Amino acid sequence: MLTGDVWHPQDGLFGFAPFIAGSVAVTAVAMALTIIPGVLSGIYLAEYTTNRARAILKPMLDLLVGIPSVIFGVWGILVIIPLIREQIGPLIGATLGQTFPLFAFTNPSGYSVLAAGMVLAVMVFPLIVAVVDEIMRSAPREMREALLSLGATKWETTKCVVRRCGMTGVLAAIVLAFSRAFGETLAVLMVVGNVPQVPQSIFAPAYPLPALIANNYGEMMSVPMYESAMMGAALLLLVVVMVFNITARAIVVRMNKGA
Amino acid sequence: MRSLSVRNLNVWYNGQPALKNVSIDFPSGQITAIIGPSGCGKSTLLKSLNRLQETNDQTKVNGQVLLDGANIYDARMDVTEVRTRIGLLAQKPFPLPMSIYDNVAYGPRIHGLAKGNLPEKVQTHLQAVGLWDEVQDRLKAPAVGLSVGQQQRLCLARTLAVEPEILLCDESTASLDPISARGVEELLRSLRGHYTVVMVTHDIDQAKRLADHVVFMWLGELVEHAPAAQFFNAPSHPLTQQYLAREIG
Amino acid sequence: MNRQKMRKLEETFFTWLMRFCLIGAGAILTIILWVIASRGLQGLSWEILTQPPEGSFYLGGGGGILNAIMGSLYLATGATILASFIAAPVVLFMHVYAPHSKFAHGLRLALDIMWGIPSIVYGAFGFAIMVAIGLRASLLAGILTLTLVIIPILARTYDEIVAMAPRDLRDVTLALGSTRLEYLGVLLRQTLPGLLTALLLAFGRAIGDAAAMLFTAGYTDNMPDGLLRPVASLPVAVFFQLSTPFPAVQARAYASALVLTTIILVVSLLAQWTMRRLGRHVIR
Ligand SMILES: Nc1ncnc2c1ncn2[C@@H]1O[C@H](COP(=O)(O)OP(=O)(O)OP(=O)(O)O)[C@@H](O)[C@H]1O
């Protein structure tokens, strides 16, 4: 069931591979888009802003974390989908897409892995920023003063603090964001196209696990085994996300012991 | 040997004055000790001398600090260069979270000093602070594993390794046992003539042992500045007399 | 000298890169709010806010989303109250009787992991249990599922706030000869503003959650009319209205999204305001 790639519930075929691939693809695109800007922004917030600027930026960040996913979905439909359909898709398809099938603009609707990835990237961005900021702030002030006294530039100081104190924290932030993105349902469901196939291109539609559950659960219960297939999907999601969360915790615990 | 002088320096924390109109000339190649009761602004003064003070958000600095006649607070001055030329040894030893070797090598590395002969350079500076024999076979071990006294000497080696022209020491022996303290004192004494040293101390006897000149501060103001012999034998200001007699502070 | 220049250049480059990231993110988030606000305002009307849908609503007919607004308020309020009756006593007991025990440690770990579980999973398992005990999609089932979703948020937030209470409070109160139960009361009174903050945060999360509501609360065009009857909610309403092909209905989806965003922003701002007031009390 986990590896089968055919999804024909009526014939009793419940291959999960397209959905797992969809989840992984969407999450990977989101991570690729958001990790570097998120970490850099978190560092900037912690190291380069004055107290007054922080007092404004930090509450804004908290507000963003609270915005519900359906709102991000609406934004995705209103802004991201047309953007991909009319600008990004044709542009990348005509350039990178000619040589790499991964970037081929095969699906002119815009509802795609990339759309879901972009929406997710924006959703988990504040999460990464908040965790990185917290970790960086917990680095001792004396360390910065020692480095600056040696004539290090601010950026060299920051680099050293990240490398020596913040590495595990940054890793934890990434793992946490990954698990959040992996389990996100509605925002993804609204923009990903929902076609049960293993996506071959970032412009292809996909069908991640949470979307599968949301769309089909509670319906079609007359089909034999359907319900247990859905429960299986939910269980799979649960296990993956819990493994990621526990990994993130283990990283943080190890970091606290090391410090 | 560079000259360092302070002109009308004022520092505020959240609008509260911590240094009030301080002006001092630090004689080149000699050791100047700054003494005064806790909270009178000694650390603040030292940190203002290498522009570390301004990294504190709540602080405002106003005035001039002249290094060879050039104001280090001038907009055209490069902060990192100022901090490289004026080394500061902090009040509490803080080994960087890396190996003993890397602690000393960090400065020369970022400044591109000592291309190719970095290990020798590290060795020279560790020898200069008398740490080489104790750590030569665990150079790759984390520096936090050292004793506090060893840490302070490592920090001194680290500071000297960037080849500063002026050395600021903030109560560098306060956290040390008497024997390590003597070691660091010896070291500072050996720097006389090579560096202009400004040191803060709570220990009047230490100031007597080391200093060529003494500055006495009180509530953010400079009270008296005199050559050591004159300062201890014939202090002119009544506050200084009381402080030396352990009546105040 | 050359090296000096390189270091300067590197510093400038990365500073601007970081600034660029933060500004870019700020711009994107402004665009989100602006798009939601401008599109939402176009579809917003008094009728939408004050009436339930009429028969032809999903074909572009009359009516509004009052059913979803009220449904969301019922769901979130019910879940928040229920969750607070479970989470607050547990947190207080933990702090009074076993502040640093293995039990407390394990409980925090469990809550943190629960916090990370996607709400669709809560919805799926909630539904499975409902089916097993013969409950239909209803307000009650929705409240119960949402309660599970927000218990970790409420408990962990409140936990951190109680942990900020001065240590002396414990010693002083117990030294005065109070029983532990009386100390619990003192602690509750001391942290009441903090509990309010936690409640607001949990409420905000509850009202925005759609994935867990999809099968447990169901959906209906009627106003909420009973614990055992299906109930509409704002996020689900947005989702359903957007999946229709009619522009008029989609416009209402944008209006619903604006209503939802406004509620969430107001609740979050209130939470931050109470938090700031709380900070003042604890520090001074
Ligand atoms: N970060 C800060 N924020 C606000 N006030 C500060 C800060 N640092 C120092 N101060 C205040 O500035 C004054 C001078 O402090 P400073 O640390 O320079 O004193 P000091 O002479 O070095 O004392 P000590 O001998 O105890 O080290 C003190 O009144 C202190 O309370």
Ligand SMILES: [Mg+2]
């Ligand atoms: Mg001091």
